Amino acid sequence: xxxxxxxxxxxxxxxxxxxxxxxxxxxxxxxxxxxxxxxxxxxxxxxxxxxxxxxxxxxxxxxxxxxxxxxxxxxxxxxxxxxxxxxxxxxxxxxxxxxxxxxxxxxxxxxxxxxxxxxxxxxxxxxxxxxxxxxxxxxxxxxxxxxxxxxxxxxxxxxxxxxxxxxxxxxxxxxxxxxxxxxxxxxxxxxxxxxxxxxxxxxxxxxxxxxxxxxxxxxxxxxxxxxxxxxxxxxxxxxxxxxxxxxxxxxxxxxxxxxxxx
Amino acid sequence: xxxxxxxxxxxxxxxxxxxxxxxxxxxxxxxxxxxxxxxxxxxxxxxxxxxxxxxxxxxxxxxxxxxxxxxxxxxxxxxxxxxxxxxxxxxxxxxxxxxxxxxxxxxxxxxxxxxxxxxxxxxxxxxxxxxxxxxxxxxxxxxxxxxxxxxxxxxxxxxxxxxxxxxxxxxxxxxxxxxxxxxxxxxxxxxxxxxxxxxxxxxxxxxxxxxxxxxxxxxxxxxxxxxxxxxxxxxxxxxxxxxxxxxxxxxxxxxxxxxxxx
Numbered sequence: 001x002x003x004x005x006x007x008x009x010x011x012x013x014x015x016x017x018x019x020x021x022x023x024x025x026x027x028x029x030x031x032x033x034x035x036x037x038x039x040x041x042x043x044x045x046x047x048x049x050x051x052x053x054x055x056x057x058x059x060x061x062x063x064x065x066x067x068x069x070x071x072x073x074x075x076x077x078x079x080x081x082x083x084x085x086x087x088x089x090x091x092x093x094x095x096x097x098x099x100x101x102x103x104x105x106x107x108x109x110x111x112x113x114x115x116x117x118x119x120x121x122x123x124x125x126x127x128x129x130x131x132x133x134x135x136x137x138x139x140x141x142x143x144x145x146x147x148x149x150x151x152x153x154x155x156x157x158x159x160x161x162x163x164x165x166x167x168x169x170x171x172x173x174x175x176x177x178x179x180x181x182x183x184x185x186x187x188x189x190x191x192x193x194x195x196x197x198x199x200x201x202x203x204x205x206x207x208x209x210x211x212x213x214x215x216x217x218x219x220x221x222x223x224x225x226x227x228x229x230x231x232x233x234x235x236x237x238x239x240x241x242x243x244x245x246x247x248x249x250x251x252x253x254x255x256x257x258x259x260x261x262x
Numbered sequence: 263x264x265x266x267x268x269x270x271x272x273x274x275x276x277x278x279x280x281x282x283x284x285x286x287x288x289x290x291x292x293x294x295x296x297x298x299x300x301x302x303x304x305x306x307x308x309x310x311x312x313x314x315x316x317x318x319x320x321x322x323x324x325x326x327x328x329x330x331x332x333x334x335x336x337x338x339x340x341x342x343x344x345x346x347x348x349x350x351x352x353x354x355x356x357x358x359x360x361x362x363x364x365x366x367x368x369x370x371x372x373x374x375x376x377x378x379x380x381x382x383x384x385x386x387x388x389x390x391x392x393x394x395x396x397x398x399x400x401x402x403x404x405x406x407x408x409x410x411x412x413x414x415x416x417x418x419x420x421x422x423x424x425x426x427x428x429x430x431x432x433x434x435x436x437x438x439x440x441x442x443x444x445x446x447x448x449x450x451x452x453x454x455x456x457x458x459x460x461x462x463x464x465x466x467x468x469x470x471x472x473x474x475x476x477x478x479x480x481x482x483x484x485x486x487x488x489x490x491x492x493x494x495x496x497x498x499x500x501x502x503x504x505x506x507x508x509x510x511x512x513x514x515x516x517x518x519x520x521x522x523x524x
């Protein structure tokens with residue numbers, strides 16, 4: 001399980017001549033194992049997107065003690081990337097095909113002036129927007145459930161199956177006692193390209209009155225199109241909070257021995 | 263009222279050949295007024311310390327409309343410094359001598375690995391510390407009130423009057439629903455050099471069992487010395503949250519017309 005500040009990464013996935021999460025992890029893992037390694041992640045995150053609980057797996061014939069691996073790799077990683085927990089997994093284990101659910105958090109900063117302390121973590125909203133959080137919560141309830149979410153994917157995405165289940169969408173305060181930073185937390189089975197950012201943009205468009213609450217139901221279903229939903233909120237407001245594993249009927253690798261212990 | 267991310271500033275106060283909050287503000291104010299200006303702040307903050315509601319004042323013969331000044335100056339400031347609210351004040355007004363109370367927040371990050379997302383905002387605690395938040399809260403109650411706080415100032419500070427009043431010290435969660443980042447919020451009449459950082463270090467030393475709760479009362483009073491209290495927590499965990507004005511019996515400049523309106 002790894003956490004990263006996405007600000008200075010060109011995304012999570014390996015790209016030639018770019019600084020990526022995968023590149024930094026593979027470099028540090030190779031120091032620990034003594035051999036080149038490819039990692040498999042639960043999914044990719046775009047440039048600027050952060051993570052608290054991204055899951056990655058790799059294979060090695062070496063059996064390195066969990067604690068030693070955890071302490072050693074965190075000494076080899078840059079400040080903006082840290083392994084949070086380690087566990088053994090079966091050879092070939094791919095967290096992408098074992099994810100039961102994922103939770104993302106989107107932060108939006110209200111106010112007439114930008115907040116320097118959240119500028120890399122939260123979408124700094126237009127100073128003229130005044131948000132109706134009650135309307136956002138009502139829209140969030142309508143967008144929860146099992147639906148065809150084809151209106152909530154990047155326009156050039158052509159996958160066939162666009163049905164997904166969103167277990168919950170919660171709109172609240174990001175920081176205890178401070179209503180100026182709004183948190184939109186989404187938990188669901190799986191997500192399409194830009195889905196959370198379009199969900200966040202849609203809720204913010206409802207909150208500022210640009211989209212009517214009555215228009216939300218038509219955003220779901222096979223007839224819906226991308227132009228019915230709201231704008232795509234920028235990447236730097238998004239954080240992958242956690243990934244729940246165990247889809248294959250096998251228990252999650254993290255349900256056994258881990259370092260640190262749970 | 264200004265907010266800043268202290269990470270890339272050599273403190274708030276002007277220093278030759280260093281990037282400071284005062285230097286950046288005076289440069290931007292001069293663009294708005296057309297003449298060189300000196301600002302007066304409610305107090306200084308050290309390198310790395312952040313602010314959400316620092317108060318600064320300056321004099322100008324020009325009467326610039328509040329909204330125009332607010333929008334214009336924020337266009338001239340760097341990303342890590344933003345004016346949050348503006349108001350007119352009497353010529354020569356000095357917020358330092360008009361502060362009734364200040365509120366500071368100190369953030370401490372627990373966990374076996376560092377959290378890349380809080381690395382510039384929170385003190386990343388030693389991974390082996392396990393904190394007793396109940397003991398920290400009990401110590402916070404003991405340290406509240408009107409006392410001689412001479413044990414809570416930098417050792418080379420020689421001022422005579424070391425009596426201060428701390429209205430409240432609250433220990434809680436910084437981020438809603440996430441117990442891993444601890445917030446210590448202190449509200450008091452006035453603070454000595456490093457006082458909040460020593461208060462935070464002391465509470466953390468009590469929390470991890472290095473200092474006994476029973477040793478806290480002896481940290482207060484004229485007999486107490488710096489070596490009785492805890493360590494000085496690092497600067498980057500500290501944020502000046504707000505300054506309450508109006509000590510001179512006159513209402514705060516922000517109680518009249520402001521932009522944005524309150």
